Every structure is written in C-alpha cells, then in structure tokens.
Amino acid sequence: MMWLSGGFVFRRGESAYHQLDPRVKLLISILMFATTLLAKAVYEMGLVIAFMLAVATVATVLRRVARTMLLTATFSAFIFIVNILVTKNLETSSLYATRFVAIVVSTSLFFITTSPDELEQVMKTFRLPRDVVFAFVTAVRFIPVMMLDTVQIMDAQKSRGLELDKGNVFRRVRNMIPILIPLVVNSVIRSGELAEAMESRAYGAVPKPTSLVEYRASTRDRLVVLASIAFFVVVAYSFYFVPPLQLP
Amino acid sequence: MANVLEIEKLNFTYVDTWKKVVSDFDLAVPEEEVVVLAGPSGCGKSTLLRAVNGLIPHMYGGQYSGSVTVAGKSVKDTPMRDLAQTVGFLFQNPENQIFMFSVERDIAFGLENLGVPRPEMRKRVDEAISLLGIEHLAQRAPHELSDGQKQRVALAGVLAMRPRLVILDEPTSLLDPRTAAELVELVGRLRKETGATFVIVEHRLDLVTRVADRMVVMDRGAKVLDGTPSQVLFGDEAELYGIAVPAATRLQKLLAKDGAVGTDRLMGPEELAAETGRGKK
Ligand SMILES: Nc1ncnc2c1ncn2[C@@H]1O[C@H](COP(=O)(O)OP(=O)(O)OP(=O)(O)O)[C@@H](O)[C@H]1O
Ligand SMILES: [Mg+2]
Numbered sequence: 430m431m432w433l434s435g436g437f438v439f440r441r442g443e444s445a446y447h448q449l450d451p452r453v454k455l456l457i458s459i460l461m462f463a464t465t466l467l468a469k470a471v472y473e474m475g476l477v478i479a480f481m482l483a484v485a486t487v488a489t490v491l492r493r494v495a496r497t498m499l500l501t502a503t504f505s506a507f508i509f510i511v512n513i514l515v516t517k518n519l520e521t522s523s524l525y526a527t528r529f530v531a532i533v534v535s536t537s538l539f540f541i542t543t544s545p546d547e548l549e550q551v552m553k554t555f556r557l558p559r560d561v562v563f564a565f566v567t568a569v570r571f572i573p574v575m576m577l578d579t580v581q582i583m584d585a586q587k588s589r590g591l592e593l594d595k596g597n598v599f600r601r602v603r604n605m606i607p608i609l610i611p612l613v614v615n616s617v618i619r620s621g622e623l624a625e626a627m628e629s630r631a632y633g634a635v636p637k638p639t640s641l642v643e644y645r646a647s648t649r650d651r652l653v654v655l656a657s658i659a660f661f662v663v664v665a666y667s668f669y670f671v672p673p674l675q676l677p
Numbered sequence: 678m679a680n681v682l683e684i685e686k687l688n689f690t691y692v693d694t695w696k697k698v699v700s701d702f703d704l705a706v707p708e709e710e711v712v713v714l715a716g717p718s719g720c721g722k723s724t725l726l727r728a729v730n731g732l733i734p735h736m737y738g739g740q741y742s743g744s745v746t747v748a749g750k751s752v753k754d755t756p757m758r759d760l761a762q763t764v765g766f767l768f769q770n771p772e773n774q775i776f777m778f779s780v781e782r783d784i785a786f787g788l789e790n791l792g793v794p795r796p797e798m799r800k801r802v803d804e805a806i807s808l809l810g811i812e813h814l815a816q817r818a819p820h821e822l823s824d825g826q827k828q829r830v831a832l833a834g835v836l837a838m839r840p841r842l843v844i845l846d847e848p849t850s851l852l853d854p855r856t857a858a859e860l861v862e863l864v865g866r867l868r869k870e871t872g873a874t875f876v877i878v879e880h881r882l883d884l885v886t887r888v889a890d891r892m893v894v895m896d897r898g899a900k901v902l903d904g905t906p907s908q909v910l911f912g913d914e915a916e917l918y919g920i921a922v923p924a925a926t927r928l929q930k931l932l933a934k935d936g937a938v939g940t941d942r943l944m945g946p947e948e949l950a951a952e953t954g955r956g957k958k
Contacts, residue, residue, distance in 0.1 A: 441818075446773060453894040465943035466828065495757070496850075528734055534901050545778040545780060546777070546778050546780075546782060547778055549778075563776075566776065566777065566778065567776055567779065569779070570776060570778055570819060572773075573820040574772060574820065576809075578791075617770075619773050622768060623773050623774075623776070625727075625732055625736065625766075625768065626766075626768055626773060626774035627776070627777075628732060628735070628736050628757055628761075629730055629732065629757075629761060629765075629766040630761055630762075630786055630787035630790060630834065630835075630838070631757065631758045631761035631762070631787050631790040631791050631838075633758075633788050633790065634758030634761070634789060634790045634791050634792070635758075635790070637792060638789045638792055639788075639789050639794060639795060639798065640789055640795070641785035641788075641789060641791060641794050641795065641798055641802060642781075642801065643795065652806065662890070
C-alpha cells in the first residue's frame with residue numbers, strides 16, 4: 430500500500446520535468462522502458478538506472494523514487510533467487526532482478542510527475558471513449574475519499590469491539606467483512622449521488638465536449654522529444670551492436 | 678413579474694412503490710425570489726426538487742401527472758441538457774458533486790459537457806470564481822479543500838451554467854454552524870448579483886429566514902403552509918408540522934402577546950433585546 434502510494438501517486442511539483450507535456454513524459458518513460466529490455470549486461474542496466482535517477486533528480490522526486498527502489502528490491506531479491514535456482518546463472522539472474530527495478534522506476538517516474546488531469550489528456554490523445562476517460566478520472570479523484578472512508582469505518586468498527594488483527598488468517602479475513610460491507614454500501618450511495626449530479630450538469634449533452642485547458646506542445650517539448658529519441662537511438666545501437674565489455 | 682417556476686397539480690409515485698410522494702402540489706415562484714422549503718424528514722422535499730430540475734421524470738421513473746414549468750419550458754418535455762442550463766442543483770454532500778481533479782476544471786465541467794467554446798468557457802469560469810471569491814482555490818485538488826470550500830466550488834460549478842433558477846437541497850447539513858451561516862449569506866448576495874431565483878431546502882431556519890422572502894411547508898407530499906417566513910412561523914400550525922421554530926422567534930411570539938414587540942417581521946436575538954430595553958444601548 431505504501432509502496433503503491435509512494436511510487437505511483439501524483440503529487441504536485443514545480444520542476445521543469447513536471448511542466449513537460451504529459452505526452453512527452455509518457456514517451457520518455459516508454460523509451461526508458463524499452464532501453465531496459467535492450468540492456469544485456471548488468472552494468473548496462475546499472476547505467477540505465479543511473480540515468481533514470483538523474484532524470485528523477487531533475488524532476489525533484491529523487492527521494493520518492495529511491496524509496497520505491499528500495500521497496501522494490503524485496504520483490505527483486507525474490508526474482509533473483511528463483512532465477513538462480515532455475516538457471517544457475519549469476520549474470521542473467523542479476524540482469525532480470527535489476528531489470529525489474531528499472532522497469533518499476535521508469536513507470537513510477539511517469540505516474541508521480543503526471544497529474545490525473547494530464548493523464549486524462551493522454552487518454553484523450555489515444556481517442557478513448559469519453560465514458561472510459563471519465564470513469565478513470567473519477568476513480569482517481571475518489572481514491573483519497575475512499576481511503577478516508579475506510580479508515581473511518583475501521584475506527585468505528587474497532588470502537589465497537591471489532592478486533593482486526595487477532596486470530597488466524599481465516600479469522601482475519603472474516604473480520605474484514607464488517608469493514609467491507611459499509612464500504613460497499615457507501616460506494617453505492619455515492620455512485621447514485623454522482624449520477625444525479627452528472628445529469629444535472631449536462632453530462633453527455635454533446636458527443637464532443639470541449640475542454641477548459643488546452644495542452645499544446647511547446648518548442649521545449651519538441652526539443653525534448655527530438656533529444657530523447659536521438660539519445661535512445663544511440664543507446665539502443667550501442668547496447669545492441671557493440672559487444673558488452675568483458676569485466677576482468 | 679413572470680414566474681420562473683410553476684408547478685401545477687403535481688403528483689408523483691416512484692416506480693415499483695405504492696406511496697404517493699408528491700400529491701397535488703401547486704407552487705408559483707416569481708423571478709428573484711428566495712423560497713425556503715421545509716417539512717419533516719421523508720415528506721418529499723428532495724423528490725419535489727428532482728421534479729423541478731428534471732431528474733424526475735428523466736432519470737427516475739414512476740407515475741407522474743401534472744406539470745412543472747421552468748422559465749417557460751415544460752420539464753417533462755425538455756431534455757436534461759437544456760434543463761441543466763436553466764436549473765442549477767446544489768446537493769447536500771459537497772464531496773459527491775465534484776468530479777474533476779482541479780477546482781477550475783470542475784467548475785468548467787458543465788460547460789465542457791455542453792461543448793461551450795474555450796474562450797467563452799474561460800470567461801464564465803472566471804466569472805463564477807470571482808462571484809464566489811475562490812480565486813485562491815482555483816488550482817487545488819478536491820481533497821485539498823474543506824467541506825465549506827467544496828460546497829462553494831460546487832456552487833460555482835452550478836452558477837457557471839448561468840441558471841435562472843438555483844435549487845439547493847440541505848446545502849449546509851454537513852457544514853459547521855459558522856460555515857453554514859456564510860453559505861446562506863452568500864445566497865442572499867448571489868441573488869442580488871446574479872438575479873437568479875433560489876429554492877432552498879434547509880433545516881436551520883434561523884439562518885435561512887434572514888435571506889428568504891417566502892416559506893413553504895410540505896407535509897406528506899402536499900403543500901400545507903405558504904407565506905412570508907414571519908406569517909408561517911408566527912402562525913400556530915408550523916410546530917404541528919414538526920418545523921423547528923427558532924428560539925428567537927418563539928421568544929418574539931411570547932413577547933408579542935403583551936404587545937412588547939410587533940410580529941410584522943422576524944427579529945434576531947440582539948434586536949429583541951434592544952426592543953425590550955434590555956440590550957446594549
Ligand atoms: N429513489 C427512490 N425510490 C423510491 N422511493 C424513494 C426514492 N427516493 C425517495 N423515496 C421515498 O420517497 C419519500 C420522500 O423522500 P424524499 O427524499 O423526497 O424526502 P425528504 O423530504 O427529502 O426527506 P429528508 O428530509 O430526509 O431528506 C420517502 O418515503 C422515501 O423513502
Ligand atoms: Mg431530502
């Protein structure tokens with residue numbers, strides 16, 4: 430849970446990276462993701478991760494990304510152990526383990542620097558149906574509300590004597606029921622009220638709604654796109670065609 | 678003056694139920710009036726408001742007879758998208774009427790849905806923001822707002838559509854007393870500045886009677902009292918219908934018996950004290 434909120438939930442930031450067009454940020458993350466698939470040696474993966482950390486520094490989110498990396502390392506260690514048991518190959522096992530970390534970091538960089546409004550814009554660029562985009566926006570919008578709801582219900586039930594962390598696994602799962610039922614009931618009521626409010630504000634009135642904010646790629650965005658693609662081509666070429674360094 | 682809202686012989690029963698929730702209801706509201714609608718819980722206030730903005734019969738099915746006309750449009754025969762521009766609806770729970778991730782975008786929500794061109798939309802959003810004095814909130818996310826601020830934002834979203842009639846369903850019931858008082862005062866100011874007409878369902882009568890011109894009491898789906906707030910509250914029937922007559926009003930009524938004060942208008946506690954010679958001079 431902490432891993433998820435720390436590593437993937439947007440928080441407002443002022444850095445130049447935050448200001449980039451969301452589509453550019455998506456492109457950068459996709460290119461970084463692609464690079465992790467091309468790296469064939471652990472030191473190459475190390476370089477990729479170092480580059481991502483540099484980007485994180487520019488985006489002033491280094492601490493969050495570093496924490497996510499540490500938390501990811503647990504999964505990563507698991508991948509490493511399974512791999513080494515199966516392949517008995519130290520080199521590929523460590524490659525897979527570090528690749529996993531790199532993939533998480535590249536994805537996380539996109540999500541923590543892109544606001545839900547910008548995500549909406551990205552989805553619109555892909556011409557997803559309005560209903561799908563809107564469902565996504567409200568889902569993200571209500572994450573903090575639902576979290577608060579859950580905490581309140583848990584407190585209320587605890588004060589009425591519910592013991593959440595007592596007993597064996599089955600007992601604990603059963604203990605979740607008094608939490609889940611009010612949560613579901615709340616959500617049903619909430620969705621009814623949301624539907625009324627949407628109708629009252631002309632949701633679905635015209636097939637092509639307009640938008641208050643306009644995202645237009647600036648010259649800086651274009652330059653960043655060109656530079657990223659050029660850099661990617663060079664890196665991909667060297668990873669792919671230049672034989673890996675032989676470590677002594 | 679022309680009536681913004683006309684309800685004639687309205688009857689409504691929700692689909693799959695047997696109880697008539699609104700029965701033979703008549704009401705005419707002239708332009709720029711502020712009307713309080715009161716009545717015991719479950720008497721059909723919310724249902725009546727739904728029938729005014731078109732949620733009934735467009736979203737809720739049921740047995741419907743009679744007519745509701747808003748600014749000359751028959752609600753039954755006008756699609757929701759047209760009604761949305763004529764009637765604004767502020768709901769009880771501020772949380773569940775804010776959709777977007779930033780205040781500004783949310784205020785624009787209705788206008789975006791209507792396909793209003795960007796420059797016009799910008800103008801109307803800014804206008805609504807300054808009308809409510811929430812310039813400092815424009816870029817915030819909903820979870821960064823207090824309940825009172827959320828309710829203001831929701832009201833801005835409603836006003837950005839420039840409705841002729843604004844209906845509010847217990848807009849202060851989740852707010853603390855001070856924030857509630859501010860919201861009610863805001864309604865008084867908005868009426869002057871926008872020229873819109875307001876119908877408010879509200880239990881805190883001491884607050885709302887300060888801005889209301891008229892009070893309608895409903896009981897079991899029917900209109901039982903209709904007059905100025907002082908006519909309704911000084912009458913003997915209001916309490917029979919479970920209306921919580923404010924303490925100051927009850928005091929004024931008692932004092933009026935020995936002729937100490939008049940009953941032509943409602944007075945607040947300070948004014949009553951001053952009138953009877955016991956207040957600060
Ligand atoms: N969607 C619905 N379907 C069926 N019955 C409903 C529905 N909504 C409300 N009712 C019933 O209609 C009656 C009037 O409800 P309504 O919500 O209009 O009352 P109200 O005066 O607003 O009450 P409150 O002060 O509690 O908000 C109630 O008996 C209620 O159970
Ligand atoms: Mg109600």
